[in-house]
Amino acid sequence: MAYDKFEILKSTAVPLPVENVDTDQIIPARFLKATERVGFGDNLFRDWRYNPDNTPKAEFVLNNPVYKGKILVGGKNFGSGSSREHAVWAIYDYGFRCVVSSFFADIFRGNCLNIGVLPVQVSAEFLDKIFAAIKANPDTEIEINLPNQTITLLESGDQESFDINSYKKENMLNGYDDIDYLTKMKSEIQEFASARPF
Amino acid sequence: MSKTLFDKVWDSHVIRKINDGPDVLFIDRHLIHEVTSPVAFLGLKSRNNSVLFPEKTFATADHNTPTINQHLPVEDPLSANQLKALEQNAADWGITHWGLGHQKNGIVHVVGPENGITLPGATIVCGDSHTSTHGAFGAVAFGIGTSEVEMVLSSQCIMQPKPKKMRINVNGKLGFGVTPKDVALFMISKLSASGATGYFVEYAGDVFKNMSMEGRMTVCNLSIEMGARGGIIAPDEKTFDYIKGRLFTPKEEAWDKAMDYWKTLKTDADAVFDEEINFIAIDIEPMITYGTNPGMGTGISNYIPKAESVEGGVASYKKSLEYMGFHEGDKMIGKKVDFVFLGSCTNGRIEDFRAFASIVKGRKKADNITAWLVPGSHDVEAKIKEEGLLDIINAAGFELREPGCSACLAMNDDKVPAGKLAVSTSNRNFEGRQGPGSRTLLASPLVAAATAVTGVLTDPRTLLINN
Numbered sequence: 191m192a193y194d195k196f197e198i199l200k201s202t203a204v205p206l207p208v209e210n211v212d213t214d215q216i217i218p219a220r221f222l223k224a225t226e227r228v229g230f231g232d233n234l235f236r237d238w239r240y241n242p243d244n245t246p247k248a249e250f251v252l253n254n255p256v257y258k259g260k261i262l263v264g265g266k267n268f269g270s271g272s273s274r275e276h277a278v279w280a281i282y283d284y285g286f287r288c289v290v291s292s293f294f295a296d297i298f299r300g301n302c303l304n305i306g307v308l309p310v311q312v313s314a315e316f317l318d319k320i321f322a323a324i325k326a327n328p329d330t331e332i333e334i335n336l337p338n339q340t341i342t343l344l345e346s347g348d349q350e351s352f353d354i355n356s357y358k359k360e361n362m363l364n365g366y367d368d369i370d371y372l373t374k375m376k377s378e379i380q381e382f383a384s385a386r387p388f
Numbered sequence: 389m390s391k392t393l394f395d396k397v398w399d400s401h402v403i404r405k406i407n408d409g410p411d412v413l414f415i416d417r418h419l420i421h422e423v424t425s426p427v428a429f430l431g432l433k434s435r436n437n438s439v440l441f442p443e444k445t446f447a448t449a450d451h452n453t454p455t456i457n458q459h460l461p462v463e464d465p466l467s468a469n470q471l472k473a474l475e476q477n478a479a480d481w482g483i484t485h486w487g488l489g490h491q492k493n494g495i496v497h498v499v500g501p502e503n504g505i506t507l508p509g510a511t512i513v514c515g516d517s518h519t520s521t522h523g524a525f526g527a528v529a530f531g532i533g534t535s536e537v538e539m540v541l542s543s544q545c546i547m548q549p550k551p552k553k554m555r556i557n558v559n560g561k562l563g564f565g566v567t568p569k570d571v572a573l574f575m576i577s578k579l580s581a582s583g584a585t586g587y588f589v590e591y592a593g594d595v596f597k598n599m600s601m602e603g604r605m606t607v608c609n610l611s612i613e614m615g616a617r618g619g620i621i622a623p624d625e626k627t628f629d630y631i632k633g634r635l636f637t638p639k640e641e642a643w644d645k646a647m648d649y650w651k652t653l654k655t656d657a658d659a660v661f662d663e664e665i666n667f668i669a670i671d672i673e674p675m676i677t678y679g680t681n682p683g684m685g686t687g688i689s690n691y692i693p694k695a696e697s698v699e700g701g702v703a704s705y706k707k708s709l710e711y712m713g714f715h716e717g718d719k720m721i722g723k724k725v726d727f728v729f730l731g732s733c734t735n736g737r738i739e740d741f742r743a744f745a746s747i748v749k750g751r752k753k754a755d756n757i758t759a760w761l762v763p764g765s766h767d768v769e770a771k772i773k774e775e776g777l778l779d780i781i782n783a784a785g786f787e788l789r790e791p792g793c794s795a796c797l798a799m800n801d802d803k804v805p806a807g808k809l810a811v812s813t814s815n816r817n818f819e820g821r822q823g824p825g826s827r828t829l830l831a832s833p834l835v836a837a838a839t840a841v842t843g844v845l846t847d848p849r850t851l852l853i854n855n
């Protein structure tokens with residue numbers, strides 16, 4: 191088993207209504223120098239979260255104790271830019287298990303699924319609803335139900351379903367990853383490799 | 389059934405198709421560098437796996453490396469540690485490794501093609517989004533995350549759903565002073581930074597046919613900046629001439645056999661794309677970006693668009709301009725610039741240095757400009773010297789640094805200070821990309837050169853002789 195199983199997550203959420211949040215913002219390059227996967231959460235959104243003298247920026251959402259939870263809600267085109275998996279490690283290490291947006295960058299989405307963070311893509315209208323609900327009440331609870339593939343605003347009952355392919359869904363539900371799968375294919379892979387022209 | 393070039397390469401590498409899931413895709417060539425590989429090697433060890441085909445993985449150090457005094461020990465202990473980890477992991481598993489100071493060292497996407505690691509019809513991955521560069525050779529090449537680096541090390545495969553297919557045709561002849569970088573920035577500005585998400589893009593038409601291999605690499609490199617998984621261009625005589633005789637290129641009989649295969653690598657006449665887009669070369673002028681994503685670009689002689697006229701969120705647009713210290717309606721030409729960066733896997737090849745030299749020749753660096761000229765590899769550096777470009781550059785008051793990623797991502801010592809404005813030939817103008825608080829304008833080597841000698845953002849056409 192490669193990571194925690196994911197079934198139903200009920201939590202408040204942290205809103206970040208900014209579009210095109212790129213992975214350089216999620217974790218700036220100068221924090222990519224570790225050779226182990228530890229401590230990345232401390233530098234999540236580093237330059238939005240801290241002043242150059244390392245004092246917290248009061249206006250940034252992660253520094254506002256009113257907002258907390260295991261769900262991060264971001265604007266359209268979340269996770270664009272660099273392929274650094276460190277961005278998802280930082281999100282995970284900080285304590286998030288799910289990211290919600292109306293649109294994800296490809297590599298970022300794949301990285302999320304590979305380490306057990308669930309990317310939930312909703313319609314632009316539903317995203318607006320989530321932001322509005324959190325604004326009205328920061329304690330708004332959201333339920334992410336992976337078996338049913340639904341996201342629900344528990345207070346209003348507003349609900350939408352989301353897509354995930356059945357292979358990845360199985361993986362998330364059981365905490366398996368692709369390496370577990372590929373390890374079982376070794377002889378098939380070796381046979382294929384021997385027939386390659388270069 | 390008719391197939392696109394992309395289909396031909398992808399499909400021939402699929403070992404298994406999973407129903408309502410990804411394809412298991414075999415990887416011919418795997419490139420690694422010091423930043424995204426250490427945790428993959430740790431994972432490999434913790435699962436008691438080994439590297440299945442060490443001869444298919446190639447390692448080079450580039451992101452963390454200093455670009456001066458490379459013969460001295462690396463000062464930053466964390467960078468030194470990553471470089472050491474790469475060296476050790478490569479040695480432990482028998483992987484080819486070109487570390488700092490090695491004659492073959494350079495940016496991963498520059499040294500791959502230079503050494504015949506990059507081949508037509510191959511699948512190529514690297515823990516780096518600009519792996520799309522290698523598509524210039526008719527390879528299916530794209531960036532992966534660290535978990536996938538571990539997958540490739542242990543199984544030579546990754547698991548990915550097949551992307552959709554897009555073709556972008558650019559026909560006609562490029563205008564005076566318009567370079568491959570401008571073509572790419574133009575396409576990104578039209579499609580937006582997310583416009584090709586979910587797609588693999590084939591570039592077709594006169595403009596790409598007539599482009600050099602260096603130019604094609606620049607274009608494919610920037611595919612990721614419009615959200616695409618990768619870009620691909622059909623291989624032709626130019627491609628074969630480029631790769632012939634390089635270090636790892638197949639030789640003799642193997643070459644002939646490979647050529648038979650490579651010649652089949654083109655999109656069938658009646659193949660269908662999920663999306664097809666057409667542009668005309670003459671609509672493209674030298675480009676400049678003005679915001680904090682590569683889609684926020686325009687012709688250099690234009691004014692910054694009004695928020696109402698752009699698609700997408702007005703708030704994000706305004707936040708972006710605020711970061712840049714710009715205003716809607718500002719003229720771009722004439723803005724005072726502090727830094728000029730020539731380099732990166734986008735524009736750190738010999739052709740880019742030729743372009744830069746063509747403008748600075750006989751002129752002088754402006755006093756207010758700090759310039760970093762960084763070749764993409766030692767091979768490029770050697771050519772710069774051989775062709776006499778170094779003398780031209782030096783005479784104009786510029787210096788050449790040693791190869792590496794340099795100011796492209798500010799992981800090493802080359803950082804643009806907070807608030808300073810840089811014209812950069814690299815690929816990302818994100819907030820703080822070139823250093824905390826730095827502001828970046830993406831442009832071609834010609835625009836960079838013109839700006840470096842005038843001190844303000846300058847249209848290179850005013851300094852070039854049109855003949």
Ligand code: SF4
Pocket residue numbers: 450451495496497516518732733734792793796797814815
């Ligand atoms: S030059 Fe820049 S984009 Fe290219 S590999 Fe290095 S850091 Fe990445």
